[in-house]
Amino acid sequence: MTRPRTSPATPGADTADDPLTDPATGTGPRPVAGTAADGTPTGAATDPDPGTATLATATPRELRGHLTARLDEPARGWLRRALDEAVDHPGTHGPISVWELRIAEAGRRCGPVHADAARVLILHAARADADALSRVYYQGTGAERRAVLYALPHLVPGPEGLPLVEDALRTNDTRLVTAAVGPYAARHLDAHAWRHAVLKCLFTGVPVDAVADLDHRAHRDTELARMLTDYAAERTAAGRAVPADLHRVLTLTDPPATPSAPATDHG
Amino acid sequence: MRLFDPHIHMTSRTTDDYEAMYAAGVRAVVEPSFWLGQPRTSPASFLDYFDSLLGWEPFRAAQHGIAHHCTLALNPKEANDPRCVAVLDELPRYLVKDQVVAVGEIGYDSMTPAEDTALAAQLELAAAHELPALVHTPHRDKLAGLRRTLDVVRESALPVDHVLIDHLNETTVKEAKDSGCWLGFSVYPDTKMDEERMVAILRAYGPERVLVNSAADWGRSDPLKTRKVADLMLAEGFDEDDVDRVLWRNPVAFYGRSGRLTLDVTTPDATHEGNSILRGAPKGPGGGPAEDPGAGPAGAVADRHGATAVPGA
Ligand SMILES: [Zn+2]
Numbered sequence: 285m286t287r288p289r290t291s292p293a294t295p296g297a298d299t300a301d302d303p304l305t306d307p308a309t310g311t312g313p314r315p316v317a318g319t320a321a322d323g324t325p326t327g328a329a330t331d332p333d334p335g336t337a338t339l340a341t342a343t344p345r346e347l348r349g350h351l352t353a354r355l356d357e358p359a360r361g362w363l364r365r366a367l368d369e370a371v372d373h374p375g376t377h378g379p380i381s382v383w384e385l386r387i388a389e390a391g392r393r394c395g396p397v398h399a400d401a402a403r404v405l406i407l408h409a410a411r412a413d414a415d416a417l418s419r420v421y422y423q424g425t426g427a428e429r430r431a432v433l434y435a436l437p438h439l440v441p442g443p444e445g446l447p448l449v450e451d452a453l454r455t456n457d458t459r460l461v462t463a464a465v466g467p468y469a470a471r472h473l474d475a476h477a478w479r480h481a482v483l484k485c486l487f488t489g490v491p492v493d494a495v496a497d498l499d500h501r502a503h504r505d506t507e508l509a510r511m512l513t514d515y516a517a518e519r520t521a522a523g524r525a526v527p528a529d530l531h532r533v534l535t536l537t538d539p540p541a542t543p544s545a546p547a548t549d550h551g
Numbered sequence: 552m553r554l555f556d557p558h559i560h561m562t563s564r565t566t567d568d569y570e571a572m573y574a575a576g577v578r579a580v581v582e583p584s585f586w587l588g589q590p591r592t593s594p595a596s597f598l599d600y601f602d603s604l605l606g607w608e609p610f611r612a613a614q615h616g617i618a619h620h621c622t623l624a625l626n627p628k629e630a631n632d633p634r635c636v637a638v639l640d641e642l643p644r645y646l647v648k649d650q651v652v653a654v655g656e657i658g659y660d661s662m663t664p665a666e667d668t669a670l671a672a673q674l675e676l677a678a679a680h681e682l683p684a685l686v687h688t689p690h691r692d693k694l695a696g697l698r699r700t701l702d703v704v705r706e707s708a709l710p711v712d713h714v715l716i717d718h719l720n721e722t723t724v725k726e727a728k729d730s731g732c733w734l735g736f737s738v739y740p741d742t743k744m745d746e747e748r749m750v751a752i753l754r755a756y757g758p759e760r761v762l763v764n765s766a767a768d769w770g771r772s773d774p775l776k777t778r779k780v781a782d783l784m785l786a787e788g789f790d791e792d793d794v795d796r797v798l799w800r801n802p803v804a805f806y807g808r809s810g811r812l813t814l815d816v817t818t819p820d821a822t823h824e825g826n827s828i829l830r831g832a833p834k835g836p837g838g839g840p841a842e843d844p845g846a847g848p849a850g851a852v853a854d855r856h857g858a859t860a861v862p863g864a
Contacts, residue, residue, distance in 0.1 A: 380644055389647060396813055427649065
């Protein structure tokens with residue numbers, strides 16, 4: 285099942301000489317790989333890359349290799365220059381630093397599919413610390429905020445970035461929630477906040493695959509098990525299906541939980 | 552039939568509207584920043600509003616299969632309030648964002664010196680950021696307002712073909728067309744312009760450089776007006792190509808001057824793709840509207856969209 289698409293809305297886009305900007309339609313940069321009009325994956329989506337690395341876990345080197353293989357030449361050149369600039373001028377200059385401008389325009393230069401990875405790389409190149417990441421996050425679009433969240437585990441060793449994760453977990457934007465429950469949250473969120481993050485994933489339909497270190501943190505968490513069984517009971521009482529992910533997490537909490545009877549025994 | 556509403560305030564609309572718009576064929580919208588009905592008292596409330604137009608609202612739109620872009624500016628009415636004018640200093644850092652496809656809506660409300668200043672300054676900002684500008688014409692003293700607007704546009708660094716003059720009507724269309732600007736018409740239930748008058752204007756002046764919008768907001772308005780104009784155009788003898796030109800290709804060409812239009816709705820994929828770097832390859836249902844996972848909400852929405860074949864498509 286696929287989302288509705290609007291690709292047919294850009295006639296001629298596939299035949300434009302310059303794949304970055306289609307003069308016939310005025311549409312901006314298009315992703316090199318993406319999804320065809322009927323929702324079938326194209327390009328990179330079907331290549332043999334196993335896709336096991338995630339934005340939150342891939343090293344900068346892996347990310348760069350991934351992008352270099354997929355961006356077309358103009359986008360590749362733009363990214364190379366943007367990273368060089370960020371390395372050479374990591375600080376703030378004038379009202380806004382050059383690398384922050386590059387963060388802002390990454391979508392139209394690299395296409396929406398690759399913008400996250402490009403932004404994470406620029407943040408790396410600029411050696412953005414917790415203060416810089418906070419500024420980019422709070423002054424950012426949804427897409428820029430997402431990239432900051434993905435960059436956190438690599439760039440901030442301590443808990444200084446937690447307010448950004450907590451901010452993202454308060455939103456109902458599933459793209460932000462997904463990015464917020466990565467390795468940084470696994471490392472730094474306290475037990476109460478982490479349990480609520482897991483529950484929020486179940487509530488908003490974010491697959492718990494996105495939750496970093498889920499097995500380890502859920503193990504023997506009787507309070508999480510209680511919250512899950514209560515939620516399952518609430519769903520059942522309302523005559524609604526219990527998300528499959530809930531049973532999965534409940535199983536991970538191990539001994540106390542009995543997934544087959546989620547509505548009982550844990551009042 | 553594919554429709555692009557080039558001026559609609561979705562922040563003021565419900566999810567029912569999004570669903571009805573999608574069913575009617577609307578696949579892309581541009582949301583100009585504007586007056587919220589209740590006056591703002593500080594730049595901070597502008598910034599929260601801009602952030603919403605770059606964050607939450609495009610997410611909402613994407614959940615309904617609609618591409619969302621915005622135009623940002625200090626609106627003419629609040630340009631008169633000294634407490635708000637400082638937002639002009641914050642605009643540059645917003646005008647570089649990916650989803651910002653124009654500066655707007657700017658123009659005149661009461662034609663005051665403060666409005667002169669804000670209009671001229673923001674036309675320069677548009678030129679500096681290589682963005683087009685959405686300039687509305689005032690409700691009161693419209694023809695005089697249009698002339699003064701065109702004077703300021705001609706004095707600015709922005710080429711006329713980067714300017715969309717909006718809320719036009721029978722008395723202002725000719726001079727606006729002669730200026731070389733793009734022509735915007737807001738079709739409302741009972742003011743400004745209706746479908747019949749819109750079609751008559753299209754017959755008299757042709758479809759070149761004409762954009763039609765619903766300008767739907769928190770007032771009495773109808774987010775399906777683009778579709779109603781399209782239907783009446785067909786009934787009155789215009790062909791499908793004319794309709795596509797006015798209601799899709801013209802707005803794509805105008806806002807495309809920003810180099811920032813992305814008409815593929817890719818964002819919901821992030822939900823069920825998790826945080827894989829290989830986003831863009833849908834794996835199946837998941838995610839979607841908040842707070843209702845069990846029933847597979849995204850799948851349900853996709854089904855609904857799939858089943859609602861776009862009328863006339
Ligand atoms: Zn408006």
